[in-house]
Amino acid sequence: MPRLSRSEWYDLTRDMNWDLSYVSEDEAFPPVLSNSFGVPAHDWWVWDEPYKITYTEYVHNQAGKDAGVYSVNNVLNRSHIFDNLEPGWKAAVIAHYGAIAVAEYQAGIGEARMGRFGRAAAWRNMATFGTLDETRHGQLQTYIPYQALAKEPRLDWAHKAYHTNEWGIIAARHLFDDMFTANDAVSTAIQLTFTFETGFTNLQFLGMAADAMKAGDFDFGALIASIQTDEARHAQQGEPTIKVLVKAGKADVAQNLLDRMFWRAWKIFALLTGLSMDYYTPVENRTHSFKEFMEEFINKQFIDTFRDFGLEKPWYWDQLLNEMNWVHHAYHIGVYFWRPTVWWNPVAGVSPAEREWLEEKYPGWNESFGKYWDVMGDNVRNGHPELTLPETFPMVCNSCQVPVCTPAGYAAGYLDSPLPHILDFEGRRYTFCSEPCQWVFEQDPEQFKGHLSIIDRFLGGVIQPATIPGALEYMGLSPEECGVDGTDYAWAGPVIPAEKSA
Amino acid sequence: MALFPVQGCVEGDFVLVLVPVDDQDPMSTVALSIAHHGIGKRVAAQDRPLRVRWQGDLVPDDATIASLGCAPLDVLEVVYA
Numbered sequence: 001m002p003r004l005s006r007s008e009w010y011d012l013t014r015d016m017n018w019d020l021s022y023v024s025e026d027e028a029f030p031p032v033l034s035n036s037f038g039v040p041a042h043d044w045w046v047w048d049e050p051y052k053i054t055y056t057e058y059v060h061n062q063a064g065k066d067a068g069v070y071s072v073n074n075v076l077n078r079s080h081i082f083d084n085l086e087p088g089w090k091a092a093v094i095a096h097y098g099a100i101a102v103a104e105y106q107a108g109i110g111e112a113r114m115g116r117f118g119r120a121a122a123w124r125n126m127a128t129f130g131t132l133d134e135t136r137h138g139q140l141q142t143y144i145p146y147q148a149l150a151k152e153p154r155l156d157w158a159h160k161a162y163h164t165n166e167w168g169i170i171a172a173r174h175l176f177d178d179m180f181t182a183n184d185a186v187s188t189a190i191q192l193t194f195t196f197e198t199g200f201t202n203l204q205f206l207g208m209a210a211d212a213m214k215a216g217d218f219d220f221g222a223l224i225a226s227i228q229t230d231e232a233r234h235a236q237q238g239e240p241t242i243k244v245l246v247k248a249g250k251a252d253v254a255q256n257l258l259d260r261m262f263w264r265a266w267k268i269f270a271l272l273t274g275l276s277m278d279y280y281t282p283v284e285n286r287t288h289s290f291k292e293f294m295e296e297f298i299n300k301q302f303i304d305t306f307r308d309f310g311l312e313k314p315w316y317w318d319q320l321l322n323e324m325n326w327v328h329h330a331y332h333i334g335v336y337f338w339r340p341t342v343w344w345n346p347v348a349g350v351s352p353a354e355r356e357w358l359e360e361k362y363p364g365w366n367e368s369f370g371k372y373w374d375v376m377g378d379n380v381r382n383g384h385p386e387l388t389l390p391e392t393f394p395m396v397c398n399s400c401q402v403p404v405c406t407p408a409g410y411a412a413g414y415l416d417s418p419l420p421h422i423l424d425f426e427g428r429r430y431t432f433c434s435e436p437c438q439w440v441f442e443q444d445p446e447q448f449k450g451h452l453s454i455i456d457r458f459l460g461g462v463i464q465p466a467t468i469p470g471a472l473e474y475m476g477l478s479p480e481e482c483g484v485d486g487t488d489y490a491w492a493g494p495v496i497p498a499e500k501s502a
Numbered sequence: 503m504a505l506f507p508v509q510g511c512v513e514g515d516f517v518l519v520l521v522p523v524d525d526q527d528p529m530s531t532v533a534l535s536i537a538h539h540g541i542g543k544r545v546a547a548q549d550r551p552l553r554v555r556w557q558g559d560l561v562p563d564d565a566t567i568a569s570l571g572c573a574p575l576d577v578l579e580v581v582y583a
Contacts, residue, residue, distance in 0.1 A: 330516045333544070372516055372544045379543070387543050395509050395518040404509075408516035418511055419577055420518060429575045431509065431518075455520055459507055 010052055016121040017045045034117035035184035039248040044119035046247075047240045049126045051233050058129050062136065065226045069140060072222040077147050081216060087347050087486040089215045089285075092208070092276035094154050094344040096220075098161035099168065099272050100204075101141035103176050106162075108134035110180025110188045114237065117185040119244075123237060127185075130193075130234035137227050144223055154481065157343040164476030167341055167454045168271070171401035174451060175268050179261060186241060190254055191261035194238025197231050199302040200265045203273045205231065207293045211277065214285035242309045251310055258306075259314040260443055263436040266320060267400035274328025275335060278358065279349030289361035291324050316436040322414050323434070325362065329369045330408035337376075338390050338403075339483035340472060347486035348373065354491075368412035380492035385485075390468065395420065396453045398430040399437035406433060425449065506567050507574055508532075512540030513581040521578075525567040529554040532567070536580045548582050555579040 020028055025041055036044065053061075076082075085093075111134050114127035145155035161169050180192045205228035212221035245254045270290075277290040288296070299321075303313060314320070336346045350358075350373045358365040379387040394403035397420075410418035421432040425445065432438040441448050454471075457463050463474045472482060510521040519539045523532045533552040541547050553560050556578055561570060572578075 333516050337544070369516075371546070375542070375544050375546050390539075392539050393520045395520055404518045405516055407511055407514075407518065411514055411516065418513075418579070420509070422575075422577070429573070431575065458520070 006054070010054065011122075014122055014125050015045075029117055029119065031184070033113060033184055034119065035186045036119055037186060037245065037250055037253045039119075039244060039250060041119070043248055044123075044244055045121075047118075047120035047123045047244055049122055049236060049240060051126075051236050053129065053233070055129075058132070062132070062230075065229065066136070066140075069144075069222055069226045073144050073147060073219055076219045081219070082148055082151050085215065085217055086282045087345065088280040088282055088349060089212075089217060090152065091344045091347055091486050092280035093217065093220055094152065094157065095272065095276065095280075095342070096204070096208070097141055097145045097155060097158035098343050099172055101138060101145070101158040102162035103172060104134050104141060105138035106176055106181045107192065108138065110134075110183060110192050111234065113180075113183075114185045114188055118189070118237075119186065123189070123240070126234065126237055130237065133230040133234050137230065140223055140227065144219065154343055154345075157481075160476065161343065165454070165457075166343065166475040166477065167396065167401070170454055171271070171396075172268060174401050175264050178264065178447065186245075187257050189237045189241035190245075190257040192238075193235045194242065195258050195261040196265050197235035198238060198305065199262065199298060200269050201228065201231050201235075202297045202301075203269055203290075203293050204276075207273065207288070207297070208276060210287045211281045211285055214287065215282055239305075239309070242311070246310050254309075255311050256443070258311060259316075260440050262314050263316060263320070263440060264400060266323070267402055267433075267437070270323070270328040271331050271335075271402055275332045275346075278328065278361070279332050279354075280347060283349075283354050283357050286357070290328060291361065294324055314436075316439070319434065319436060323409070326368070326409050326412045326414050327405060329358075329362070329365065330405035331402065333369070333372050333408075334394055334403045334405065336485075337388060338394065339485065340389065340468075341475060341477065342483040343477065343481055345483050345486035348376075348489075348491040350377075351491045364412070369408075377492040380489045385489060388485075392468075393455060393458065393471070395431055396455050397433035397437050398451070398453055398456075399432055399441045399448070401453055402433065404431060404433040506572070508536070508567070508572065509575055509577040510536035510539060511577055511579045512537055512545055513579065514545045515540040516544065518577070523567060525572075528564045528566060529561050530563040532578065533580045536578060540580075550582040552580050553583045555581055 029036070108131050111127050111130035115124050115131050118124045118127050142158050145158035148155050162173065179196060180188050183191065205224045209221050209225040209228065212224065242254045245251065274290045277286065277293065306313065335342055336348055339346045355366060355370060376388045379385065396403050404420045406415055406420050407418040409415035421435060421438045423430040423432065423438055423441070426449065428449070430441065432441065452460060452462065458466060458471060463471050504525050505522045506525040507520060507522055510519045521536050521539060523535050533554050537552055553563070555561070556570060556572065556576065
């Protein structure tokens, strides 16, 4: 039997597009699940993925990747490497698993939707691989922490987090539901695979992989580096989707989808990756600052990709550059101060050596952000660590669901006002942390107006009793799970009595 | 007398906080209620009186939430006079 070369049969076997006759286009591809944005069916059939792979090749490659990751885990899990990791790095890893593991399964839902409702056979083929990828990522990132439960019970949050109403998870769920769990196929390709995966996952999965190796966490480093090889492939579903839209005169549609999700992704990465890179990673193991990673992966590489497709920088670009200087420093103070509300043990990361590093990477940090830590450090040194714990809640943004830190931006000289953006809409008051967050809401109020932030739930009587202990219980945090200072206040100087969990 | 939620913004702090205040309390009391969550915790205390600013203007110390006509979740800034 003659054997065809790969290039001779690949397109032929992949392209199973045909004209529908028994059902209408909308019946086969309901707009709510697919959404062609008015591009005719045949115009989608030119969709061509830049990275071609067959099922045989896929299985071969993935088996090899899994063998590598599971082998490393099998060996290292018997060692004391995890026990000996720095508290800050443990915080980064435990935060990562809770925020990411189950979200990977959810991303599999988005991929599967593209695998069925993508507008071209080539796309559906690639999305099928993407579905398998995300399932693999979910399995890996629940299996590996599960293996280490005896060493760190908080790793249970790899599976538990998304089944709770913990505030950070509400923020992540709000983002991911918008991005892929409850999104149509075309928007998912642009918002998940292009904006989020091509743009931002490099930060968490390449940047953190480099830091992991330096921190001695070879298990985590091998894991996320392996995951990123899948991301780099299936993320390429966005590019041909944008090309089809642009060719059809719908560049404005692609631009709008990108702009909306780019801002949303920024906020969640500032919260997760910003803290991990600039505060949790041991200072001697940091390869770059979060801002430097942003500048390399986003401001240079990703923006070049925009331009290649004829798209522009988002309209709020200057505001993004502005926030890169300050917003994650504010988030870090918030997470530390409200540490009983998170499932990891935040470290302050502001010892003298760390402050020196922060000042070098963010000139002016000591004057603008160090002053908050000075007050908290004084309270600890004076024997009043309880003053570094909350008695109320921060306001959170009704778009990104993250605490509103506009006062920090103002105090540091980056904003003209400390005040939030307020919108009274259909009888309800919404608070936003930034102009782009309000803009995101206003792009699709029907999508967002019914959502209750953790503060809305508190005020609306959903959380009972309406107290901090009541809220912690609502968030799924037992007293043993509530975050405490990861270094028992070593950062502040003199030793003080151990903190009691809230 | 009723609890009334406001967004408290302490001058120099990094975050807005949710603060329940009494709608009949004078602003001098409201200022202290809001300041409690920031001053001495993240913001260094100063030996100066506190004032409340609402909608861009300083309000009289004896004004109340009710007399001003504040809406729920209005932002009240607490500043040193």
